[in-house]
Amino acid sequence: MPDNLAPRAVPGPDRSARIDAARDRSGCGSRGLAFAVDSAAVLHLVSSTSSEWLDRARSDLDELLLDHAHCEKKAAGAAVKLLFSYPHHRFLQEPLAELAEEELEHFRQVLAHLDSRGIRYETIRPGPYGMALRALVRRDEPERLVDMLLVSALIEARSCERFRLLAEGVGDTELASFYESLLACEARHHRVYVDLASRLIPREALEVRLRELAEREAEIIGLPFDRVRMHAG
Numbered sequence: 007m008p009d010n011l012a013p014r015a016v017p018g019p020d021r022s023a024r025i026d027a028a029r030d031r032s033g034c035g036s037r038g039l040a041f042a043v044d045s046a047a048v049l050h051l052v053s054s055t056s057s058e059w060l061d062r063a064r065s066d067l068d069e070l071l072l073d074h075a076h077c078e079k080k081a082a083g084a085a086v087k088l089l090f091s092y093p094h095h096r097f098l099q100e101p102l103a104e105l106a107e108e109e110l111e112h113f114r115q116v117l118a119h120l121d122s123r124g125i126r127y128e129t130i131r132p133g134p135y136g137m138a139l140r141a142l143v144r145r146d147e148p149e150r151l152v153d154m155l156l157v158s159a160l161i162e163a164r165s166c167e168r169f170r171l172l173a174e175g176v177g178d179t180e181l182a183s184f185y186e187s188l189l190a191c192e193a194r195h196h197r198v199y200v201d202l203a204s205r206l207i208p209r210e211a212l213e214v215r216l217r218e219l220a221e222r223e224a225e226i227i228g229l230p231f232d233r234v235r236m237h238a239g
């Protein structure tokens with residue numbers, strides 16, 4: 007049976023067990039509970055998400071969850087793509103393989119939440135964020151790889167910042183706990199990408215470029231979009 011004809015999942019008695027099992031596999035668990043996130047100092051972001059975004063997110067949690075699933079899958083894909091593109095950079099291999107595994111586990115966790123809420127997993131229109139950020143990547147090496155790593159670092163940072171907002175303000179206990187469980191992982195992914203980039207250029211040059219990209223990210227995250235997205239204004 008084609009996927010889109012499959013019956014919708016209905017919340018059942020095993021709902022919590024499936025979600026808990028997915029969370030336990032993630033390797034992130036409740037570490038997020040104690041993780042203090044300072045958007046500027048820890049995540050290198052130069053803007054904060056507005057309360058209007060949280061209001062929009064709360065108004066369409068189904069769409070937000072669906073977009074979140076796609077975000078996790080894309081995060082895994084971006085890491086795997088780097089593994090294929092840069093096999094000669096040995097230092098990238100284990101950290102990015104581990105990161106991709108964790109993103110795929112997050113993807114499975116979001117799928118469990120979608121199923122438990124009877125939301126069909128399907129394709130949705132992406133917002134402008136990812137493509138606009140990727141357009142900032144320079145062409146020549148090693149600048150190209152540096153930029154790809156730093157762009158991924160900023161995407162992780164923005165996800166982390168917004169998971170914190172959602173954890174505190176989503177108004178749904180189960181989802182709040184889920185978002186809180188992801189916080190530390192995404193902050194760690196941010197650090198992994200920044201540390202990998204620091205293997206390619208001096209720290210001072212890296213900080214200058216990271217700041218430049220963060221300033222552009224602050225503009226891009228505000229781009230309007232007609233649907234709720236994890237990474238749209």
Ligand SMILES: [Fe+2]
Pocket residue numbers: 078081108109112192
């Ligand atoms: Fe993730």
Ligand SMILES: [Fe+2]
Pocket residue numbers: 081109162191192195
């Ligand atoms: Fe991540």
